[in-house]
Amino acid sequence: MKELDLRLNHITKSYNHPVLTDVNLHVTNSSYITILGKSGSGKSTLLNILGLIENFDYGEYIFNGTTIQKNLDYARMRLENIGFIYQSYNLISTMTCLENILMPLTYRKKQTAKGLDELIDLLQIGSLLNQRVNTLSGGEKQRVAIARSLILDPCLILADEPTGNLDSANKQIIFDLLTKEHQKGRGIILITHDAYTAAQAVTTYTLEGGMLHETV
Ligand SMILES: Nc1ncnc2c1ncn2[C@@H]1O[C@H](COP(=O)(O)OP(=O)(O)OP(=O)(O)O)[C@@H](O)[C@H]1O
Ligand SMILES: [Mg+2]
Numbered sequence: 001m002k003e004l005d006l007r008l009n010h011i012t013k014s015y016n017h018p019v020l021t022d023v024n025l026h027v028t029n030s031s032y033i034t035i036l037g038k039s040g041s042g043k044s045t046l047l048n049i050l051g052l053i054e055n056f057d058y059g060e061y062i063f064n065g066t067t068i069q070k071n072l073d074y075a076r077m078r079l080e081n082i083g084f085i086y087q088s089y090n091l092i093s094t095m096t097c098l099e100n101i102l103m104p105l106t107y108r109k110k111q112t113a114k115g116l117d118e119l120i121d122l123l124q125i126g127s128l129l130n131q132r133v134n135t136l137s138g139g140e141k142q143r144v145a146i147a148r149s150l151i152l153d154p155c156l157i158l159a160d161e162p163t164g165n166l167d168s169a170n171k172q173i174i175f176d177l178l179t180k181e182h183q184k185g186r187g188i189i190l191i192t193h194d195a196y197t198a199a200q201a202v203t204t205y206t207l208e209g210g211m212l213h214e215t216v
Contacts (some may be wrong), residue, residue, distance in 0.1 A: 001028060001184060001186065002032075002081070002153075002154060002155040003029065003064065003155065004027065004028055004029045004064065004081075004155040004156055004185075005026075005027075005028055005060075005062075005064055005065070006025075006026070006027040006028075006050070006060055006063050006064070006156065006187070007013060007025070007026050007027075007060070007061070007062045007212045008023050008024055008025040008026075008049075008050075008059065008060070009059055009060040009061075009062075010022055010023075010058070010059040010060065010180070011023040011024075011049065011056050011058070011059035011060075011061065011129055012056065012057045012058045012059055012210075013042070013046075013054075013056045013057050013177055014048065014057060018054070018058055019045050019210060020044040020046060020049075020210045020211075021209065021210030021211060022059075022210065022211050023046060023059070023210070023211060024212065025154060025186045025205075025211055025212060026157050027156070027189065028187060029155065029185040029187055029189065030185070030187070030202075031187040031189070031202065031203065032139045032178075032179075032182045032187075032188045032190075032200075032201045032202040032203070033187075033188065033189045033201055033202070033203045033204070033205065034189075034190045034191070034192055034198040034200070034201040034203075034205070035189065035190070035191050035192075035204075035205050035206075035207055035212070036192065036193070036195075036196065036204065036205070036206045036207070036215065037200055037206055037207035037208060038208070041207045041208060042210065043160070043191045043207050044160055044191065045178070046207065047160050047191055049061070049160050050085050050156075050189060051078065051158045052068065052074040052077055052082070053078075053084075054080045055070075055166075058071065063077065063081070065079070067093045072088075077079055077185040078152075079104065079107055079108070079152060079156055080152070081106070081155055081156055082156050082157075082158060083149035083150050083154035083156070083158070083186075084149060084150070084155065084158050084159075084160075085142075085145060085146055085159040085162045086145070086150050087157070087161040087162065087164045087165065089138075089141045089142055089144075089145040089161055090145065091133045091141055091144060091145055091148070092133065092134070093133045093134040094133070094134065095132065095133060096129065096130050096131060096132055096133070097125060097128045097129050097130070097131055097132075097133060097136070097144045098110070098130060098146055099142060100133060100148055101113075101116070101119075101120075101147045101148045102130075102151065103148060104148060104151050104152050105151060105152070107134055108152065113151055115150075115153070116147075116151065116154055119147045119151075120127060120147065120152055120176050122173075122175060122176070122180065123143040123144075123146060123173060123177060124138070124143065125143050125144055125148055125211065126143065127169060128150070129141055137198060138165050138166060138170075139166045139167060139169070139170030139173075140164055140215055142162060142163070142165075142166060142170065142174065143159075143170070143173060145182045146162070146174065150181065154186065155168055155185070155186055156186065156188075156189070157178070157181060157186050157187070157188045157189070158189050159178075159188070159189070159190045159191065161191055161192060161193070162174060162190070163175075163192075163194075163197060164192075164193070164194075170196075175197070177198050177209045178190070178200070179200065187200075198215075199202050201202035
């Protein structure tokens with residue numbers, strides 16, 4: 001597994017009002033972090049900053065030795081390092097499951113889908129591969145979206161309420177997978193409202209008043 005060493009130092013972010021006021025975080029390959037917090041506390045904002053989707057105002061973000069600043073090729077950094085899982089799946093609904101899963105490979109020169117069979121197996125999506133996404137249930141969509149997020153072998157997985165809309169059977173498949181991926185050395189940061197979900201992690205933080213507080 002590629003090495004992961006990510007640091008946020010004194011990160012701030014405001015929209016009309018301050019959202020993040022002083023966020024500090026260290027994430028490595030052995031991290032499995034959940035972030036709890038009230039609606040509107042800034043959890044998605046923080047995850048989007050971590051995922052290089054959104055800019056921050058002040059502070060320092062260092063990803064594997066590279067200081068994140070405006071002139072970087074964010075798209076490439078994201079593609080090479082980060083698997084992002086959204087609550088609303090973000091799949092292309094008119095394409096088949098397999099086409100969606102393999103989509104990230106089209107942005108890369110080296111087109112190998114390492115570990116695809118294992119992923120299909122763990123996520124129980126073998127029978128869905130040739131089906132169009134718009135014919136799937138929510139749980140099936142999320143399992144396909146997770147396969148897509150892992151296809152480029154990221155060292156960091158970011159997940160924003162990935163099981164928020166799902167039943168307990170689908171939740172379990174996804175947690176078992178995340179546990180396995182964590183054991184392989186992928187760092188995981190997961191946002192949740194759900195205490196059971198949070199308990200799967202090694203470290204739990206609550207985002208409150210624009211800062212992360214470790215929950216003990
Ligand atoms: N693009 C934006 N423009 C303006 N305000 C924004 C934007 N994105 C987020 N905000 C505001 O920032 C605050 C934090 O939003 P965020 O989505 O990060 O919260 P959250 O903790 O993820 O909430 P939830 O649990 O409901 O998903 C909210 O007050 C929100 O309205
Ligand atoms: Mg959110």
